[in-house]
Amino acid sequence: MSGKFLQTEIMPPGVALLDYDNDGDLDVFLVQSIGGSRLFRNDLNQGSLHFTDVTAESRITASLTGGYGMGAAVADVDNDGCVDLYLTYYGRNQLWRNNCDGTFTDISKRAGVDDEGWSVSASFFDYDNDGWPDLYVGHYLKYDASAGMPCLGLSGRPDYCLPSAYPVEPGRLYHNNRNGTFTDVTARAGITEFGPTLGVAAADFNNDGWIDVYVANDGRENQLWTNQRDGTFRNTALVSGSAMPADGRAEASMGVDAGDADNDGDDDLFMTELTGQGSNLYVNDGKGAFEDRSLPSGVGPASLGLTGFGAAWLDADNDGRLDLLTVNGAVVASEPTLLRQRKQLLRNLGGSAGPRFEDVGARAGAIFAFLEIGRGAAFGDIDNDGDTDVVVANNSGPARLLINNVGNRKHWVGLRVAVGARVEILRTGQPALWRRSRTDGSYASASDPRVLAGLGDLTLAPSVRVHWPDGRVETFADVPIDRYTTLKRGGGR
Secondary structure (H helix, E strand, O other): OOOOHHHHHHHOOOOEOOOOOOOOOOOOOOEEEEOEEEEEEHHHHHHOOOEEOOOHOOOOOOHHHHEEEEEEEEOOOOOOOEEEEEEEEEEEEEEEEEEEOOOOOHHHHHHHOEEEEEEEEEEEEEOOOOOOOOOEEEEEEOOOOOOOOEEEOOOOOOOOOOOHOOOOOEEEEEEEOOOOOOOOOOOOOOOOOOOOOOEEEEEOOOOOOOOEEEEEEEEEOEEEEEEEEOOEEEEOOHHOOOOOOOOOOOEOOEEEEOOOOOOOOOEEEEOOOOOOOEEEEEEEEEOOEEEEEEHHOOOOHHOOOOOOEEEEEOHHHOOOOEEEEEEEEOOOOOOOHHHEEOOEEEEEEOOOOOOOEEEEEOOOOHHHOOOEEEEEEEEEEEOOOOEEEEEEEOOOOEEEOOOOOOOOOOOEEEEEEEOOOEEEEOOOEEEEEEEEOOOOEEOOOOOOOOOOEEEEEEOOEEEEEEOOOOOEEEEEEEOOOOOOOEEEEEOOO
């Protein structure tokens, strides 16, 4: 922090998990480390958990000279089998093409996605079901860091300004031209309403087979862009009950994630908020209409004292119910020490009247008591042992790698499927588990695309029904447990 109270210095950084070298383990990209962003290769296949800084040999030159680094998104934009990396900035965004040989090439301008301004979170998703990942880039504020705008805090001292002090920037939707280049189709798609966007999560919220986009805005109503299946979208947030909490007051949404919290086959929404507001849980009725369950679920009261950023649904203990993990840190304070907050782990207790959650951070490990300025968080099985680990990106502090030592005590099934596919894991005598392959959500970060589902004490190999992005449905019988299995379209029945 510079002491000049620049808005751009309190929002980053994000983090990405990606298997850039296709060796079966997750590598880590840290946005805006000292001296520039960094790519770390996971050397797990050499026998132990160890990372090597391969930034120089990767030829990724994303650094502070390009602006303030904010976040990252990942996808195989040209369908060549190697995952590519998109970086968001206060400045000009970058798309780094993976050359499939350990190196990357900056194709931002040629690909048509080098938009300039202030963007934080982005999401790759296939909105037209043509097999090519499209891109939504959420933009934040129109802000001039060179000019500044001094504001005063509650104490009367200089402080960071509230986002309402600035106009907002419009987000952008890019269509993949089926060759790794993109066309800006924002206006054509009917996406004409914008807020100061910090979080983006894409999912099929109304279960019609087409991916929708949920946009979390800072201090303004959130948007649910429902796919009209003709290349256009309609904002249904207000009518669906997902624009703001039940009290009708827009809050400062930062991190966001979609997942099936109540195991009823649809994606529910979770988003983090400012200290004093409490995080929100919106439960989906299966048709894209939501009920605010923040209070009865315990999510809201448990998080009132925190300002949340990186967040995700994850089955931390592999009992078959999705839990919540958030990384936290305040944004308005005259001293950096006052921005530091603890992390939070909320365990899903289930319940016939809807999911209920308890804060189990006090027994989840000493790291949950550390006070840091948490921002980005990426979720995935770093050590390939069958449970979800977390990489946390802190502002003005070290990155953290949280290794899960609990989940692999239970059984699990791991699946490699096409990104965007939904899987239905059929359990004898119990409701099916619905999960999806995705990389977006959280805050300015990208996560493991593999599906990892906890099975508890179940020892029978389940059948898995895969709902492919193109609408085809296939069943794969007796999928092995406690290991990862690749399921390919056309290989089931």
